[in-house]
Amino acid sequence: MQVADMSAVRIAIDEKRYANGAVVIANFQLTLATHEFVCLVGPSGCGKTTLLNLISGLDGDFTGTIQWPNPNNRLKVGYIFQNPRLLPWRTVRENITLPLTAGQYDAATIDAMLASMDLTDVQHAYPGHLSLGMNRRVSILRAFATDPELLLMDEPFVSLDPATARQARFLLLQLWRQRPHTVLFVTHDLREAIVLADRLIFLAAKPMSVIGCEKVTLNDQQRQDEQAVEAFRNDLMTRVSGFGYTF
């Protein structure tokens, strides 16, 4: 079925080594269907960020191929980093509009996006004056505002308190429903992955490779219901317990 999807992104990393020679990723294969939300779940330090850097083109030092729908042109990538990576000397609004080309910029759209993320009041503040949760929301908006075709997210909600993280996750889902993108989301939090993803990919470390793949069959309402998420997680645990995970 996925083979027929001509607009899929096919990632096949044969080998990626660190500068010290250690193999981080070996025989890794993953196909992303259009507008699919995929979560990569794996232990911390297993090489997930490295993988995102390969896909985004920040790191070109590997053997293997990344096949884009149009072979001559990589998809426009939006990357939400683990640290928000905002420019501290530019305001919230300037940070969001900076990557936009003159043709992309539309003040009304930006206003609406800021409002949807509850950032209207702080749009002229500098990132250093805002909380980490707000900065993360700004970095999410920056990525969405460029209207990327592929959105890479590297644990964007880590180190937020549970309530803030929960709110940020639903704001993200809401944005994604409004403007669907193909999303590759990296996390080590299985509950978070279940709330967000269409499909979960389980990873093993040293070197990183795919050891399991599960579809999330919950609807939107169930995703907001913590008990339903918990039940799905327990059910999943019985199936993936062989992977040696302790979530």
Added chain:
Amino acid sequence: MKASVIRITSLGIFVLLWQTLAWWLHDPALPGPWQVFSLLIEEAERGALWRHLGATLMRMLVSFSVAMAIGCGIGLGLGLSRCLDVWFYPWLMIILNVPALVTIILCYVWLGLTETAALLAVVLNKTPNVAITLREGVRALDQELLAMARCYRLGWRKTLHHVIWPQLHPYLMAATRSGLALIWKIILVVELLGRSEGVGYQLHLFFQLFDVAGILAYTVAFLGIIGVIELAILKPLDRYQCRWRT
């Protein structure tokens, strides 16, 4: 108490100490502030102050601009390119560590006692300082932000303006401040050795006459000008660039 009030008070105490010391010693080798100040007024009325100060300031402006421009270029180049750095860093270290007096003498010997030689000597003394400072700044650039800029396809103009420039600003200000202080000291030596106008030339004259009041009058005039540059140009620039920090 406000910081500005403290600064003015502190300055006042300094002048007072000077006056007390001068009064206590009662020696022509240390004239008091009032004597120096009245001589300054006299020199200004005579027009000599403006002529010499103007010549020195003009030299400062030209050599400072040239040294900053060339130094920034070299610093950026060495900071950004590992290859350039390996090749030319030793050259920079050589020029940086040649004593200022040697550079000045060599320029005068090779090019004659000309204005060009004088300016070149100052530029050669200052440029390596700017280059070293800027090189450090480029090497300290935040790699994560640069990766972000690449990822979001900011292009080199936006990257330079919004990502790199704000990070280099403190280094540029450091180069500017230390540069102004260094340049005017070197210019005085250059003028003393081979020019027939300028503050350095005047100081030389006063030295031969053992006229300490004259020496101090020109020193005070120059300190005043550096102070004005600091307050009117550098401080406001700092405040504008650092508005996000407060």
